Amino acid sequence: MLKMNTLSQLTNTPKSTILYYVKEGLLPEPLKDKPNFHLYDEKNIQLIEFIKYLQTNFSATISQIKALFAREDFDVNNPYKSLIHSLDLIMGAENETFNAEELCQAFGITSEKLEQLVTTGLINPRDGIFTRREWDMLAIIHQCDRAELELLQIYAQTAKSLAETEVQIGLSILQDEAQQNERLKHFFDVLLRLKPYVLNLQTFNTYQQKKR
Numbered sequence: 001m002l003k004m005n006t007l008s009q010l011t012n013t014p015k016s017t018i019l020y021y022v023k024e025g026l027l028p029e030p031l032k033d034k035p036n037f038h039l040y041d042e043k044n045i046q047l048i049e050f051i052k053y054l055q056t057n058f059s060a061t062i063s064q065i066k067a068l069f070a071r072e073d074f075d076v077n078n079p080y081k082s083l084i085h086s087l088d089l090i091m092g093a094e095n096e097t098f099n100a101e102e103l104c105q106a107f108g109i110t111s112e113k114l115e116q117l118v119t120t121g122l123i124n125p126r127d128g129i130f131t132r133r134e135w136d137m138l139a140i141i142h143q144c145d146r147a148e149l150e151l152l153q154i155y156a157q158t159a160k161s162l163a164e165t166e167v168q169i170g171l172s173i174l175q176d177e178a179q180q181n182e183r184l185k186h187f188f189d190v191l192l193r194l195k196p197y198v199l200n201l202q203t204f205n206t207y208q209q210k211k212r
Contacts, residue, residue: 001031001039011048018048024062026051026069043076050079053185057192058090080184084170088126098130106135107142117141121156166191 008015018040021027027047030038054060054068068074068090074082083090104111117123122141123134144152173183 002042002044004030004038004040007040007044007048010045013048013052018044021048021051024066026062026065046079047076053188054083054090057188060090064090078181080181080188081174083188084174084184096132096135098135100130103130103135103138107138109142120153121159122152162195 002010004015004018007013008018011018018027022029027044028041030040032038051065054065060068068082068086071082071086073085098106100111100114103109104114114123117138118125123130123137125131125134141149141152170184170187173180173187176183
């Protein structure tokens with residue numbers, strides 16, 4: 001069991017934030033051994049780190065995290081395994097939604113064109129629901145010239161090829177129980193942090209070379 005000061009230091013998290021997490025039900029209530037003397041389970045260290053990970057890498061809201069934690073299959077001892085089964089919950093929840101007709105009218109495109117963008121993977125509604133994220137992506141696509149549209153096609157094709165390999169690796173980790181939580185967290189770091197770094201820095205480095 002940990003004192004509040006210790007938990008705060010180990011997780012680099014302000015006491016007020018920890019108390020907020022407890023209030024919202026994201027962390028269990030502390031053991032109140034004596035008046036003004038509360039002890040926290042050591043599992044809170046991993047839970048706090050996981051909450052921060054969701055907020056940083058998925059821009060997850062407190063309500064989304066609460067919904068994830070409330071799932072029957074959520075495993076406090078293996079949260080990243082629970083996450084990989086609940087990506088739709090973390091990535092799909094948006095307050096503002098649109099139907100296909102609204103998007104077509106807003107951007108002056110046909111339903112066939114919108115369907116083509118969905119089929120190629122440039123627009124990815126979840127369960128047929130378009131959100132503000134799809135709206136924003138369409139706004140970018142709408143401004144693309146021919147060369148940029150050709151680049152988007154390469155993006156889509158490459159993404160599908162990468163996805164096949166990524167899913168295979170993810171499934172292989174799920175089939176092996178050894179250090180599964182740590183391996184899944186590392187794999188999420190590869191997907192969410194290392195992949196954008198490699199791709200974007202390659203463009204920058206190539207630009208620097210061409211400029212010389």
